[in-house]
Every structure is written in C-alpha cells, then in structure tokens.
Amino acid sequence: MRGARITALLAACAALLLVLQACAQKASSTEPHGSTGNACDASAARFAIGMAPERELLDRMQRVTGASTVRTTGFNEMVTKEYRVGRLNVQLGTDGRIQQLTCG
Incomplete structure (x- = not known):
C-alpha cells in the first residue's frame, strides 16, 4: 500500500514538472525578437x-x-x-x- 502511494506521488510530481517546463518554454518564446541590443530611434x-x-x-x-x-x-x-x-x-x-x- 505504501509503495503504491509513493509511486503515485512520484508520478504526480513528474507530471507537475512537465507542466511547469512547458509553461517556462512558452514564456521565453514570447520575448521580443531581435532583443540583442539593436535599439531603434x-x-x-x-x-x-x-x-x-x-x-x-x-x-x-x-x-x-x-x-x-x-x-x-x-x-x-x-x-x-x-x-x-x-x-x-x-x-x-x-x-x-x-x-x-x-x-x-
């Protein structure tokens, strides 16, 4: 019984990490293009x-x-x-x- 709980907890943690990683990748892909310091006036x-x-x-x-x-x-x-x-x-x-x- 205890082994099944630990397995379920590990699976939930792994799923949470995947979701957080996907969110982090999406946020970084929305940064402005060309933000290498090329200012425009x-x-x-x-x-x-x-x-x-x-x-x-x-x-x-x-x-x-x-x-x-x-x-x-x-x-x-x-x-x-x-x-x-x-x-x-x-x-x-x-x-x-x-x-x-x-x-x-």
Whole structure:
C-alpha cells in the first residue's frame, strides 16, 4: 500500500514538472525578437515623412535610426504583430508616401 502511494506521488510530481517546463518554454518564446541590443530611434528619420519610399532613402533611414531591419507597409495593409526591437516600421499613406515611423 505504501509503495503504491509513493509511486503515485512520484508520478504526480513528474507530471507537475512537465507542466511547469512547458509553461517556462512558452514564456521565453514570447520575448521580443531581435532583443540583442539593436535599439531603434524612429525620431532620427523624421526627415523622411512625406517622401517616396525609395531604396536609397530606406537604407539611409535604417542607418540613422540604428535599425537592423526595415519593414514598409502600405495604407491599411495587414501585418503581423510580432515585436522586433531593432526594426523600423515605415507606414505609407494613401498617396504611397511615408506617413508614420515607429520601431518594433
């Protein structure tokens, strides 16, 4: 009888450890991507608001903001919501020109 209780207790502890491990893995996978210290300062590229998003301009914006990547999105375009610390988001207006800049 006592052996069966110990076996049941050990099985319950093992199950609890598996659940806690799964929770810990899920929590760490939701941390922001690109959190390697690549800070982005969108305000450094404000000079580009109202301009056409040409490749040379986007490259310059990436350099001055310190961004590791640049994502350009059109007006009302659906995008993923993942947060990336080092990404510069360039949002275009209905006229196809740069309307808003954010990092993340």
